[in-house]
Amino acid sequence: MNIPGDQARLQAHYDALGAGQDAEAWYEDPAFDDLCANCRFEEARAVVEVGCGTGRFAERLLRSHLTPRATYFGLDLSTVMVNLTRSRLAEFGARCRIEQGDAAAGLPLGEGVADRVVMTFVLDLLTPAETAAVLDEARRVLAPGGVLCAASLDRGRGLASRLRSFGWNLVHAIAPLKVGGCRPLTLPDTLGPGWSASYYVRRSIRNCAIASISAQPLPESWDEHG
């Protein structure tokens, strides 16, 4: 949101919202469906999720897509969200670890420990500097062949979804927390040239435009010489 103290306000917002975040399922679930259909979670050994929220997507992955040996690590800025995810995933035991923290300040993980980094409806609330930091961290923790799996609000294509997206931007400009700090974006542009997308799907759900993508980091030298 680019205003000093924003992160504390964002954290307070998501602490207060808590389980209310699940009311966004009507447009989030179709993006989750696309990620599950395209990101080959069945082959994953270690999944890292940035901004896990209430743990709704994590539960779906653990219940229906990951093998029993695959591990899950979730991070969220909000302690309330961390506690909700911990309770939700308690039945999966030691395979899951959930911590509170700011992903832009760094992921508490070693290099190359993950083969999927998941971010659903998180890139759309980060500042450009935070986005760059979080993407660098995703690149660092992904093992060779690992994949970033992301979903976000999208700018829309048809007139109705573009109008809704315009309205969303307007509210974001005036009172960003009214829309959870989120604003529509174009995922491939947000990832930038350092990532190679293997799929990118855009949809409109009741005129709310959403998108999902999976992408692999290109070698860092690609940026310099490519």
Ligand SMILES: C[S@@+](CC[C@H](N)C(=O)[O-])C[C@H]1O[C@@H](n2cnc3c(N)ncnc32)[C@H](O)[C@@H]1O
């Ligand atoms: C719009 S919610 C989406 C939650 C969940 N991923 C979903 O799709 O339902 C954004 C989440 O990202 C978390 N978040 C925001 N900035 C963050 C940061 N810098 N590091 C970690 N989590 C962050 C918020 O606390 C919130 O739980």
